Amino acid sequence: MSIYNGKRINFYGGYSTNVCTTNNNDIVTLIDPVNTVLKEPYLSQTDAQVQADLISPVNMQREGDRNQRANVAPEASWNYYGDMTTIFENAKISSYGAPGKVSEDTTLANLPIYLLGSSQYSSPMMIDVDPTGTSGTQIFNGGIQIGDGDNAVIIRSNQCCYSYFLGPRFLGPDMPGGFPGIGAVWQCSYPKEALPTEPTGNADLDAFLADARAANGIVLRYSIFSVKPGISNEEIIKQLESGARPINPALGFVIGTLGIWEEGELETSPSGRLLTATEALGTASGTFDVVESAGAYYVSLNLANSLPKQSFRKDPTDISDIGPNVDLGAFHLMVNGVNVGTVPYDPQNYYKTGGMMDVPVTADVAEQLKTSQLIISGGYKAQQLFLESPYRIESDQRCNYMDYNGSMQATLRVLKYGQPVTENTSLSVVMASSGKLDAPLNLTVNGVTPNVKGNYQTSITVPAGQADVSCTVAGKGELGGLSLLIFGVNADPTGGDASCYLNYRVYPNHDYSHIIASGDVDWDIVYKEVLRYYYLVFPAMSLRIPLNDPNTITVTAPEFLKRIDPALKSTTLYMPPTRDMSPGKEALLSAYLQKVQSKAAAPAQIA
Amino acid sequence: MFAQADELPDPWLVPRDFSKPTQQSVDHFAWQAFVALNWPAQEGARGVPDVSKKIGDPGTTVWETFKTTDQIFLAGAKDPGPWNSPNEKSQNGFAKRRLFSTSKISPTLLEILPKLASESLRSTDQAVGGTLTDQNGNLTYYERSTNELGYNYIRDNTFYNADVLAKASKVQFPDSTVNIKAAWKILTDKDPKDKFYSITASIGGSDVTVGLVGLHIVVKTPNAPQWVWATFEHVSNAPTFSNIGTGPYSYNNPSCPATNCPPNESTEVNGKPTGKPTQVVREVTIYESAQKENQAWQQKLAGTVWANYELVGAQWPTIPNNPSLPTGRPQPTLLGNTTMETYIQRESSCIQCHSTAHSATDSDLRYDFSFYLMAAQKPASDEQEKK
Numbered sequence: 001m002s003i004y005n006g007k008r009i010n011f012y013g014g015y016s017t018n019v020c021t022t023n024n025n026d027i028v029t030l031i032d033p034v035n036t037v038l039k040e041p042y043l044s045q046t047d048a049q050v051q052a053d054l055i056s057p058v059n060m061q062r063e064g065d066r067n068q069r070a071n072v073a074p075e076a077s078w079n080y081y082g083d084m085t086t087i088f089e090n091a092k093i094s095s096y097g098a099p100g101k102v103s104e105d106t107t108l109a110n111l112p113i114y115l116l117g118s119s120q121y122s123s124p125m126m127i128d129v130d131p132t133g134t135s136g137t138q139i140f141n142g143g144i145q146i147g148d149g150d151n152a153v154i155i156r157s158n159q160c161c162y163s164y165f166l167g168p169r170f171l172g173p174d175m176p177g178g179f180p181g182i183g184a185v186w187q188c189s190y191p192k193e194a195l196p197t198e199p200t201g202n203a204d205l206d207a208f209l210a211d212a213r214a215a216n217g218i219v220l221r222y223s224i225f226s227v228k229p230g231i232s233n234e235e236i237i238k239q240l241e242s243g244a245r246p247i248n249p250a251l252g253f254v255i256g257t258l259g260i261w262e263e264g265e266l267e268t269s270p271s272g273r274l275l276t277a278t279e280a281l282g283t284a285s286g287t288f289d290v291v292e293s294a295g296a297y298y299v300s301l302n303l304a305n306s307l308p309k310q311s312f313r314k315d316p317t318d319i320s321d322i323g324p325n326v327d328l329g330a331f332h333l334m335v336n337g338v339n340v341g342t343v344p345y346d347p348q349n350y351y352k353t354g355g356m357m358d359v360p361v362t363a364d365v366a367e368q369l370k371t372s373q374l375i376i377s378g379g380y381k382a383q384q385l386f387l388e389s390p391y392r393i394e395s396d397q398r399c400n401y402m403d404y405n406g407s408m409q410a411t412l413r414v415l416k417y418g419q420p421v422t423e424n425t426s427l428s429v430v431m432a433s434s435g436k437l438d439a440p441l442n443l444t445v446n447g448v449t450p451n452v453k454g455n456y457q458t459s460i461t462v463p464a465g466q467a468d469v470s471c472t473v474a475g476k477g478e479l480g481g482l483s484l485l486i487f488g489v490n491a492d493p494t495g496g497d498a499s500c501y502l503n504y505r506v507y508p509n510h511d512y513s514h515i516i517a518s519g520d521v522d523w524d525i526v527y528k529e530v531l532r533y534y535y536l537v538f539p540a541m542s543l544r545i546p547l548n549d550p551n552t553i554t555v556t557a558p559e560f561l562k563r564i565d566p567a568l569k570s571t572t573l574y575m576p577p578t579r580d581m582s583p584g585k586e587a588l589l590s591a592y593l594q595k596v597q598s599k600a601a602a603p604a605q606i607a
Numbered sequence: 608m609f610a611q612a613d614e615l616p617d618p619w620l621v622p623r624d625f626s627k628p629t630q631q632s633v634d635h636f637a638w639q640a641f642v643a644l645n646w647p648a649q650e651g652a653r654g655v656p657d658v659s660k661k662i663g664d665p666g667t668t669v670w671e672t673f674k675t676t677d678q679i680f681l682a683g684a685k686d687p688g689p690w691n692s693p694n695e696k697s698q699n700g701f702a703k704r705r706l707f708s709t710s711k712i713s714p715t716l717l718e719i720l721p722k723l724a725s726e727s728l729r730s731t732d733q734a735v736g737g738t739l740t741d742q743n744g745n746l747t748y749y750e751r752s753t754n755e756l757g758y759n760y761i762r763d764n765t766f767y768n769a770d771v772l773a774k775a776s777k778v779q780f781p782d783s784t785v786n787i788k789a790a791w792k793i794l795t796d797k798d799p800k801d802k803f804y805s806i807t808a809s810i811g812g813s814d815v816t817v818g819l820v821g822l823h824i825v826v827k828t829p830n831a832p833q834w835v836w837a838t839f840e841h842v843s844n845a846p847t848f849s850n851i852g853t854g855p856y857s858y859n860n861p862s863c864p865a866t867n868c869p870p871n872e873s874t875e876v877n878g879k880p881t882g883k884p885t886q887v888v889r890e891v892t893i894y895e896s897a898q899k900e901n902q903a904w905q906q907k908l909a910g911t912v913w914a915n916y917e918l919v920g921a922q923w924p925t926i927p928n929n930p931s932l933p934t935g936r937p938q939p940t941l942l943g944n945t946t947m948e949t950y951i952q953r954e955s956s957c958i959q960c961h962s963t964a965h966s967a968t969d970s971d972l973r974y975d976f977s978f979y980l981m982a983a984q985k986p987a988s989d990e991q992e993k994k
Contacts (some may be wrong), residue, residue: 085932243892543956
C-alpha cells in the first residue's frame with residue numbers, strides 16, 4: 001500500500017512550529033478552553049492586566065512545579081505571540097525510486113519541498129483539538145510545493161495531517177525531557193484532481209505523478225522529532241523582563257516520504273501493519289508492509305519515527321544537521337521463529353531514504369506473513385526490538401468537531417496481519433480525557449454512553465471478512481467538552497497496542513438567540529462573550545486585525561463574516577484558527593458583523 | 608548572500624541590504640538608512656543627497672523631497688508626471704509642505720475609502736484610536752511618501768489608476784524602494800525648538816513651525832522581500848510605564864494621574880478632537896540591541912538635532928523566502944511608534960498588518976505590503992473631464 005509498494009520521493013530537513021502557548025499548554029486554571037472564556041481573576045481584570053500577567057516571567061519561573069502550577073496562571077510566556085504557523089525549513093529531496101530501488105541518483109535530488117497554506121498568503125497551521133492535551137494535534141495545510149521559482153511544482157488541496165505514533169525517539173537515560181525527546185508521524189493525501197497534468201520538466205517527478213494520477217493521488221507522510229523551542233526559559237524570562245516580546249518557535253527535524261495514494265486506502269492514517277517497540281527499545285511504534293515490486297518481494301519498513309537517535313543537538317536553534325541514529329548493529333526479520341532477512345540499516349544516513357528500508361524476502365515468506373507475526377530482533381542487546389501487533393484499528397476521523405446536539409459517523413478499519421478479520425470481532429469503546437480536563441461523558445456511541453477508561457460498557461462488532469465498521473457518535477447534554485473515544489480489540493479493553501482513538505471537541509450550547517432576535521447585539525456583548533478571549537489568549541490574530549477595536553471590526557465585517565464560515569474550517573483561512581468557537585458564539589458574532597457591515601464601505605477582505 | 612554594508616563608506620546612501628540576518632545588523636541598517644535619508648538634499652533634485660554637506664546642515668532632507676501620496680494619486684487618475692516634475696519652489700528648491708492629515712491616512716485616502724473599502728488601511732491608521740493631541744493641545748500631522756524607485760514603479764505601471772491596478776497580475780516593488788511615514792507636531796514657545804528637526808509648513812493656510820516626532824522608514828531589500836520596517840521617534844515623545852512621572856514629554860503629562868489621564872486612550876469625543884492632550888506611554892520598551900545602536904549613533908550625531916532621535920526598533924523577516932511563510936516570521940514581534948500606533952502598541956506588527964494590503968476586488972492581488980496603492984484613483988469619465 002501507498003508509500004510501501006509504489007514509487008517514493010523521500011526528503012528530510014528542518015521543521016518549525018510557532019504554536020501559541022495558550023493553545024498548547026496547561027491553560028485550564030484561569031481559562032476555560034471548552035467555553036472559550038476567561039476565568040477569575042482574569043474575568044474581572046482589565047485587558048492590560050490580563051496581558052501583563054500572561055506574559056509575566058513569574059509564570060515561567062513556576063514551570064518546574066506542576067503542583068503549584070495548578071493554582072497559578074498559564075505558562076503563556078514561552079510563546080505568547082505564536083501564530084501557529086508550521087513549516088518545513090530547508091527540507092530537500094534526498095532519494096527516489098520503487099521498493100528495493102530507491103536511489104539518491106535522481107533528477108529530484110536536492111529540490112526543496114514545502115508545505116503550503118490554503119492561499120498564497122497564508123501558512124500551514126498546527127492546531128490542537130484539545131489545547132490541554134497531546135492526542136489530537138493537527139497540521140492544516142493547503143498543499144505542497146516542490147522546487148523553487150518558475151520551475152516550482154505546486155499541488156494545491158486543503159488537507160489536514162494528524163499526529164500518530166507519538167512516542168520516545170531516544171533511548172531511556174539519553175532521552176531529553178518532555179517534547180524534545182518525542183517524535184510523531186503525520187499523514188495527509190492529495191487527490192489526483194489536484195495534481196498537475198502538464199509535464200513538469202523533471203523526468204522522475206513526471207513518472208511519479210503519472211503513477212499518482214493513475215491511482216488516487218499522493219500520500220504525504222513524515223516524522224517530526226527533536227522539537228524544542230529555540231529560546232530557553234531562562235532567556236525568555238530575561239527578554240520579557242527587558243521589555244522584549246519575542247516569539248519562540250519550536251524547532252526540530254522532519255523526515256518524510258511522498259508516496260502513491262492507492263484506491264481504498266485511508267487518507268490520513270499512516271497505513272501499514274503495526275510494529276510495537278519492545279521494552280528493550282522503548283521507542284515509538286513503526287509500520288511495515290509486504291510488497292511485490294518488479295517480480296521481487298520485500299518487507300518494507302517505515303521506522304523513521306521509531307529507531308532511536310544518538311543524541312540531542314547542542315544548539316536548539318541549529319536545525320541544519322539531523323545527526324545519526326544509535327548504531328543498533330545488524331538486526332533481523334523473524335517470521336515463525338526463522339530469520340528471513342537482514343535489515344539494511346545505516347544509522348548515519350538512515351534519513352536519506354525517508355527512514356524506510358526494503359528487506360528482500362522470498363515469495364514464501366511473503367505468503368507466510370499474511371497470517372503470521374513479524375518480529376524484528378537482534379542487534380541492540382541481542383533482543384527483540386519490535387513485535388508486530390496482530391490487530392490494527394485505524395480511522396480517518398482522528399479529530400472531530402461537533403455541536404452539542406450533533407452527530408456523525410465514525411468509520412473504523414480493522415485488520416489482522418494486514419487482512420480483514422476472519423471471524424466476527426468485537427471492539428470495545430471507552431471514553432477518556434483528551435487532556436487535562438476530566439472526560440466529560442459528552443458523547444454516545446450508537447446511543448450508549450461509553451464509560452471512562454477501564455470499565456467499558458459498549459462495543460461494536462466487525463463482521464468476518466469485512467475491513468470497515470461504522471458507528472454513530474452523537475453529542476450528549478449541553479455542556480460540551482473535550483474527550484477521546486478509544487476503540488480496542490475486545491480482548492484488551494484498555495486498548496492495547498492496536499487501539500485507535502478519536503478526538504472530539506463537542507461545542508457547548510451557547511444560546512444567544514434571545515439577544516440576536518432582539519436585534520440588540522452590540523459591541524460590548526460581542527467583545528465580552530466572543531472576541532475578548534481571542535484578543536487575550538491568541539494575540540497573534542490581533543497583530544493583523546486588532547480584535548479589541550470596534551472600528552476595525554466594523555470595517556472588516558464583510559470579510560470577517562467570510563472567515564468565520566464553518567465551510568472554511570478545512571482550510572488555513574478559518575477564523576479563529578483554534579476552531580474552538582461554538583456555533584452559538586459564531587451566531588452572536590455573525591449577527592453583530594451583519595449589523596455593522598452596512599457601515600463598512602463595501603465587501604472587503606483581510607489576510 | 609548579504610551585502611557587506613555594516614560600514615558603508617558613503618553615509619548619504621541607503622545601504623542595499625543589511626549585512627547579516629541578525630537583529631543588531633538590521634538595527635544598524637536602520638540607522639544607516641536614517642542618516643542617509645536625513646542627509647540634506649541637493650537643491651531642486653528629488654531624492655539626491657548633497658554630498659558637499661553633512662548631516663545636520665541646514666536644508667531639506669532627502670526623504671522630504673520624495674513624492675507624497677497626494678502627489679502620486681491625483682484626482683481622476685491623472686498621470687503624476689516624471690519624478691522631477693516642476694514644482695513650486697519656495698524652500699530649498701522644493702515646495703513648502705502642506706500638512707493636513709491628522710491621521711496616518713491622508714484626506715485623499717479618507718475620501719476614497721468608501722469606494723475602496725480599504726478596511727485594512729483603516730485598521731492601521733491612527734484614526735483607529737482617533738487623532739493624537741500633544742501637550743499643547745495641538746493635533747499631530749502625518750504624511751507619507753516614496754522614493755524614486757517606488758514612484759517610478761507606480762507610474763511606469765500606471766498603478767495610480769485604479770482600473771489598471773485592478774487588472775494587474777502581480778505587484779512587486781523593486782528592491783531599494785523606500786517608503787516613509789512621518790509624524791509632525793506644531794512647535795510652540797513651550798517646546799525646546801532647537802531639539803527638533805523642524806520645518807515651516809502650511810497648516811490650514813497658515814505657516815507654522817512643526818517638529819519631527821516620528822519617522823517610519825520602510826525599505827525593500829533582497830533579503831527582506833517583506834521589507835525592513837524601522838521606526839524612529841524623538842526622544843522626548845513619551846515615557847515608558849517604568850519612568851512615568853518624569854518629563855517633560857511632548858505627549859505625556861508627568862503630573863497627571865492615570866485616573867484623570869488614562870494612558871493611550873483617545874481624548875476625542877464622538878469622533879471629534881477635544882484639544883485635551885493624549886496621555887501617551889510607551890508600552891513596549893526599546894529592546895537591547897536597538898538601545899545599543901542608539902547610543903552609538905547618537906554619539907556620532909552629537910551636535911545635530913538628529914542626536915535627539917532614537918530607533919524604537921526595526922522589524923524584519925527572519926525566514927524571508929519560504930513559500931510556506933509569506934510573512935517571513937517577523938521579529939521583533941511587536942513594533943509601534945508612540946506617535947503613529949499610539950493606541951495599538953500592544954498588538955502592532957508592521958509586517959503582519961501590512962501583509963493584508965490587497966485589492967478590494969481580488970484578495971489574491973496583494974500590494975506587496977504597501978497600503979499606498981489603495982489610494983489609486985478611478986479615472987475621470989469623459990464627461991467629468993469636460994467639466
